[in-house]
Amino acid sequence: MTTDPDPLDPRDVASAGEYVLGTLPRAERDLFRRRLAGEPALRAEVTRWEVHFHPLSDEVAPVDTPPNLWPGIERRLFEPSVARDSGVSPFWRWLGLGAGLATAVLAGILWLGPVRLPDGGQLWVSDMVSADGAVRLAALYDERSGEMRVSVGGAEPGAGRDFELWLIQGDRAPISLGVMPHRGQAAMPIPPELRMLVANATLAITDEPAGGTPTGVATGPVVASAPLRRI
Amino acid sequence: MSDGTGELRDLLGRTALRDRAAFARLYDRAGPKLFGICLRILRDRHEAEDALQEIFVKIWYSAERYVPDIASPQAWLNTVARNHAIDLLRARKPGGGEIDDADPLADDAPGPEDRAIQLSEGRQIETCLSELTPPRAEAVRRAYVEGDSYVELADRFAVPLNTMRSWLRRSLIQLRECMSR
Structure with a gap:
């Protein structure tokens, strides 16, 4: 929990209350939310308001959910794209992993379970497997080098489609890490400004038009996802 | 709970x-x-x-x-x-x-x-809301539960938009003082 050494300006106290109530117009709401990212005292104040107001939710009665909603959620999260044909030239730069050790680690993630590196470096892994087990993608992130290595196996995306890898950290919009090769291994440097977001993030792959999403946000279904965990 | x-x-x-x-x-x-x-x-x-x-x-x-x-x-x-x-x-x-x-x-x-x-926190909010005048408490409650915007609240309580907002902000500061007691 954040402690709050400096008393907040009463105007900020009121703004935090407005934010939690939800009365702020959109632009102000967005602005306030951006302030929250850098102001722990303000975040603590928002938390206080959330706590204070939460009992008011008791007066909202539960309503039975329509039967078609849950399948829709499952579709959005878990439905793999069923597709075979590839033929798209991978724009991803292919890298031989070089170090046999790293290859062994990736192999270990896919088939043998976690493997610890002898030098004790901080490593994160994510095993992404689609719901039907057809698509498999293992990722290994090395904090020291700032490099994410991926190993792609199983079913490939359909004709004119690519799998795109996303970094999801909390409530932030998913950040694209690039388009995956259809098969084999690849390494991608994580830009310095994103490295602090990798720890405990979730990785996900979506099915996108060849070359990746044209809009910057994921357009296709999530094929598989898994949290990054320390090994 | x-x-x-x-x-x-x-x-x-x-x-x-x-x-x-x-x-x-x-x-x-x-x-x-x-x-x-x-x-x-x-x-x-x-x-x-x-x-x-x-x-x-x-x-x-x-x-x-x-x-x-x-x-x-x-x-x-x-x-x-x-x-x-x-x-x-x-x-x-x-x-x-x-x-x-x-x-x-x-x-x-x-x-x-x-x-x-x-x-x-319990239900301290109810106690503190009861210390506001009824329309002001109702404005806070409507905003939280119904998602009313300032425009809707101003319409409902028949006051100018700016008045509505300073009203509600004052209510919030009052609430916050009450909750801190």
Whole structure:
């Protein structure tokens, strides 16, 4: 929990209350939310308001959910794209992993379970497997080098489609890490400004038009996802 | 908290571990309440249905941010749902925003649901609301429960927009003093 050494300006106290109530117009709401990212005292104040107001939710009665909603959620999260044909030239730069050790680690993630590196470096892994087990993608992130290595196996995306890898950290919009090769291994440097977001993030792959999403946000279904965990 | 707290906490924890059966059960348990919140705020069944789906997608991806020791699972879930519904509402409603252009950075900041929600507060809010004049208490309640905007509140209480806002901000400061006692 954040402690709050400096008393907040009463105007900020009121703004935090407005934010939690939800009365702020959109632009102000967005602005306030951006302030929250850098102001722990303000975040603590928002938390206080959330706590204070939460009992008011008791007066909202539960309503039975329509039967078609849950399948829709499952579709959005878990439905793999069923597709075979590839033929798209991978724009991803292919890298031989070089170090046999790293290859062994990736192999270990896919088939043998976690493997610890002898030098004790901080490593994160994510095993992404689609719901039907057809698509498999293992990722290994090395904090020291700032490099994410991926190993792609199983079913490939359909004709004119690519799998795109996303970094999801909390409530932030998913950040694209690039388009995956259809098969084999690849390494991608994580830009310095994103490295602090990798720890405990979730990785996900979506099915996108060849070359990746044209809009910057994921357009296709999530094929598989898994949290990054320390090994 | 209700008897379901332990179960919800367990289900959220297992959802964080990508346990799909637990996630399905979490939906069964928490879905109706969150759907109620969406319907109340969005006042549109179709939109509320879409919102609920998006909220559960969010819950799937962010369940690991729920901190069991200091947060009530229901409070955390409600906060995720309310924030999402209010965001949708402010993006569409007349009076919801003076600036119309969509801002893709809006989702970039951490949402409040990843911050701890303490358990110990009880129903102090009712006591403190009762210290406000009835219309002011009603304005706060309507904003929270119904998602009323300043424009709607100003209409309802027949006061100018700016008056409405300073009214409510003063009420909030008063509430905050009461809650700190």
